[in-house]
Amino acid sequence: MTPTSDAAEPDYLATRLTWMEQVELHMRAHNSAPLNSRQRRRLRLAEAAGTDPWDAFEQVIGANNVGF
Template identity: 65%
Template sequence: MTQLSDAAEPEHLTRTTSWMEQVELHMRAHNSAPLTSRQHERLQIARANGVEPWAAFDQIVGADNVQF
C-alpha cells in the first residue's frame, strides 16, 4: 500500500504541461497578442522539429507581438 503525504501537491502542479500549453504560458507572461494563423503554423513546425517551447516562442512570437 502506498501512503500519501498530507503535503501532496495539487493536481495542477503535478500534471504534465503540453508543448503548446507551455508556449501559451510564455505568451501570458509576456502579455502577447493572440497568435496569427501564420505564427500558429510556424509553432507547429517548430514543435515537430524538436524546438523547445521557450525558444519557439522567442523566435516566432517574440517581443514584437507584445501588447502594452
C-alpha cells in the same frame, strides 16, 4: 501515513503540460497578442523540429508581439 507535500499541491501543478500549453503559458506571462494563423503554423513546425517551447516563443512570437 500520507505525504502532505504531494497532497497540498493543486492537480494542475502535478500534471505535465503539453508543448503548446507551455508556449501558451509564456504568452500569458508576457501578455502576448493572440496568435495569427502564420504563427500557429510556425509553432507547429517548431514543435515537430523538437524546438524548446521557450525558444519557439522567442523565435515565432518575439518581442514585437508582446505588450507590457
